[in-house]
Amino acid sequence: MKKIIPILFAILSINSFAQNNSKEDSTIIKKIYDTSLLNGKSYEWLDYLSNQIGGRLSGSINAQKAVEWGEKELKALGIDKVWLQSVMVPKWTRGVTEFAYIETEPGKTTNVPICALGGSIPTPIGGIKAPIIEVKTFEDLRELGYDKVEGKIVFFNRPMQADLIETFKAYGGCVDQRYSGAAEAAKFGAIGVIVRSMNLRLDDYPHTGSMSYGDLTNNDKIPAAAISTNGANLLSSMLKLNPKIKFHMNMNCRTWKDVESFNVIGEITGSEFPNEYMVVGGHLDSWDLGDGSHDDGAGVVQSMEVLRLFKEIGYKPKRSIRVVLFMNEENGLRGGKKYAKVAKNKGENHVFALESDAGGFTPRGFSFDCDDANFEQVQSWKSLFEPYLVHYFAKGGSGADIGPLKKEGIVLAGLRPDSQRYFDYHHAKNDTFDAVNKRELELGAATMTSLMYLFDTYGVK
The missing domain is CATH 3.40.630.10 (Zn peptidases)
Structure with a gap:
C-alpha cells in the first residue's frame, strides 16, 4: 500500500500538469x-x-x-x-492574348478560349491550323501511332475525376497531360497540343500552369495551350460529329x-x-x-x-x-x-x-x-x-x-x-x-x- 500511494500521486501530478498545460494552450490559441x-x-x-x-x-x-x-x-x-x-x-512572358478557333469548313469558325502553358514556345507568326485528334491518355497516343498523329494538333481531354472528394488527388490524376503532353505528342509528329484545363467546374476560363519539353531539342518543341472546360466539351462534341474539323491557335509567348x-x-x-x-x-x-x-x-x-x-x-x-x-x-x-x-x-x-x-x-x-x-x-x-x-x-x-x-x-x-x-x-x-x-x-x-x-x-x- 505504501508503494501504491506515491505512484498514484505521480499519476495525479502528471494528469494535473497535462490539464493545466492544455488549459493554458487553449487560452493562448483563443x-x-x-x-x-x-x-x-x-x-x-x-x-x-x-x-x-x-x-x-x-x-x-x-x-x-x-x-x-x-x-x-x-x-x-x-x-x-x-x-x-x-x-x-x-x-x-505570355505576349499578346492568345487566340483560337474551331473550323468546321472554310470560313465557318467558332472561337474558343485558350491560354499558353507556362514555358511553351510560341506558334509561328499568324498561328497554326491543322486537323485535331482527341486522346485521354499517353497510352491512347501510343496506340494511334506516328502515322495517325503526324501533322495534327493533339487534344488531351482527360477531366479531373469528379467523384474524388479530395480534389488534389483529382488534380494529380490528370496534371501529367498538362506537364508532359507536349513532350509526348511531339514524339509522334504532332505540331501542337491543346490540354483540357485542370478544373472541376464548367466555365470559359482556361487554366495555365507549368509544362516541360523533357529532353526534346529546340527544333522538336511544339506549342502547348490549355482550353477552358466549356471549350473542351464543345471541341469534343464537334469532333464526334465531324472528325475532320481543324483547329487554329495563335500564341506569342517567349522564354528569356x-x-x-x-x-x-x-x-x-x-x-x-x-x-x-x-x-x-x-x-x-x-x-x-x-x-x-x-x-x-x-x-x-x-x-x-x-x-x-x-x-x-x-x-x-x-x-x-x-x-x-x-x-x-x-x-x-x-x-x-x-x-x-x-x-x-x-x-x-x-x-x-x-x-x-x-x-x-x-x-x-x-x-x-x-x-x-x-x-x-x-x-x-x-x-x-x-x-x-x-x-x-x-x-x-x-x-x-x-x-x-x-x-x-x-x-x-x-x-x-x-x-x-x-x-x-x-x-x-x-x-x-x-x-x-x-x-x-x-x-x-x-x-x-x-x-x-x-x-x-x-x-x-
Missing part, C-alpha cells in the same frame, strides 16, 4: 484566433498585393515589386531580422534568359533555442492571368500574419521562427531549393516547416510529413482545434517550397483548407482578390499560428 478575427492584417495585405501589384510571374517587374513590398512590410513589424536571399529564376530575384525572409530569434529554426511560408510568385490571390497571395499574407500575431499577443517564441516568401514555386521551385541549399551549407538545424499553398478557403486542418512519434504528438493537439472546426489531421504531403528541407528529424506540414472550390480559380484569370473571403483567410492565419505555437512550445520528438 487569443490568437480572437486577434486574427478582430484585429487581423492578412486581408489588408492581400488587398495591396493583389490589387496594387497584381500577377507576379517569376522574373517580371511585378514580382520585383512584390519582393520590395514584402521586405518593407516585414521590416515594419519590428521583428529581429529581415533580409533578401538572391535566386536566379526563369523568365517567360534567367534573371535575378529573391526570397524574402523575416525572423523572430528564439529566446531559448535560437539555433532551432521553424519556417512558415508561401510563394510570392504567381501566374500572370489573374492576380494570384488564392495561389498563393493567401499563403504569403497568412505566413506574414503568424509573426505579426505573435508580436500582437506578446508571445516570445522559444525557437527562431522564420517567415519565408518563396520565389518561383510555379515554374521552377528555385526559391525553395535555394533556401534549403543555403540552410544546409550553413548547417542550420530546421526542426519544423509549415506551408500554406492551397488557397485562402476555410481551414480544415493539416497534413503532416513526419514520423509516427511526431504524428502522435500532433494528434494529441487535435482537441485544441476542434472548437474552431479544424478536424483534419492526417499524414501526407506538406508543400512544394518546404519539400527540399526534408531530412530526418524535421516535421513538414501543409495547411489544408476546404478544397472544393480551389480548382475553380487555380492558375486562371478569375484568381482575384474578390474571390477571397476575409473571414476564411483570417481563420487560416490563426490556425497556422496556433500550430506554430504548439510546435514552438513542445518541440519535435
Whole structure:
C-alpha cells in the first residue's frame, strides 16, 4: 500500500500538469484566433498585393515589386531580422492574348478560349491550323501511332475525376497531360497540343500552369495551350460529329534568359533555442492571368500574419521562427531549393516547416510529413482545434517550397483548407482578390499560428 500511494500521486501530478498545460494552450490559441478575427492584417495585405501589384510571374517587374513590398512590410513589424536571399529564376512572358478557333469548313469558325502553358514556345507568326485528334491518355497516343498523329494538333481531354472528394488527388490524376503532353505528342509528329484545363467546374476560363519539353531539342518543341472546360466539351462534341474539323491557335509567348530575384525572409530569434529554426511560408510568385490571390497571395499574407500575431499577443517564441516568401514555386521551385541549399551549407538545424499553398478557403486542418512519434504528438493537439472546426489531421504531403528541407528529424506540414472550390480559380484569370473571403483567410492565419505555437512550445520528438 505504501508503494501504491506515491505512484498514484505521480499519476495525479502528471494528469494535473497535462490539464493545466492544455488549459493554458487553449487560452493562448483563443487569443490568437480572437486577434486574427478582430484585429487581423492578412486581408489588408492581400488587398495591396493583389490589387496594387497584381500577377507576379517569376522574373517580371511585378514580382520585383512584390519582393520590395514584402521586405518593407516585414521590416515594419519590428521583428529581429529581415533580409533578401538572391535566386536566379526563369523568365517567360505570355505576349499578346492568345487566340483560337474551331473550323468546321472554310470560313465557318467558332472561337474558343485558350491560354499558353507556362514555358511553351510560341506558334509561328499568324498561328497554326491543322486537323485535331482527341486522346485521354499517353497510352491512347501510343496506340494511334506516328502515322495517325503526324501533322495534327493533339487534344488531351482527360477531366479531373469528379467523384474524388479530395480534389488534389483529382488534380494529380490528370496534371501529367498538362506537364508532359507536349513532350509526348511531339514524339509522334504532332505540331501542337491543346490540354483540357485542370478544373472541376464548367466555365470559359482556361487554366495555365507549368509544362516541360523533357529532353526534346529546340527544333522538336511544339506549342502547348490549355482550353477552358466549356471549350473542351464543345471541341469534343464537334469532333464526334465531324472528325475532320481543324483547329487554329495563335500564341506569342517567349522564354528569356534567367534573371535575378529573391526570397524574402523575416525572423523572430528564439529566446531559448535560437539555433532551432521553424519556417512558415508561401510563394510570392504567381501566374500572370489573374492576380494570384488564392495561389498563393493567401499563403504569403497568412505566413506574414503568424509573426505579426505573435508580436500582437506578446508571445516570445522559444525557437527562431522564420517567415519565408518563396520565389518561383510555379515554374521552377528555385526559391525553395535555394533556401534549403543555403540552410544546409550553413548547417542550420530546421526542426519544423509549415506551408500554406492551397488557397485562402476555410481551414480544415493539416497534413503532416513526419514520423509516427511526431504524428502522435500532433494528434494529441487535435482537441485544441476542434472548437474552431479544424478536424483534419492526417499524414501526407506538406508543400512544394518546404519539400527540399526534408531530412530526418524535421516535421513538414501543409495547411489544408476546404478544397472544393480551389480548382475553380487555380492558375486562371478569375484568381482575384474578390474571390477571397476575409473571414476564411483570417481563420487560416490563426490556425497556422496556433500550430506554430504548439510546435514552438513542445518541440519535435
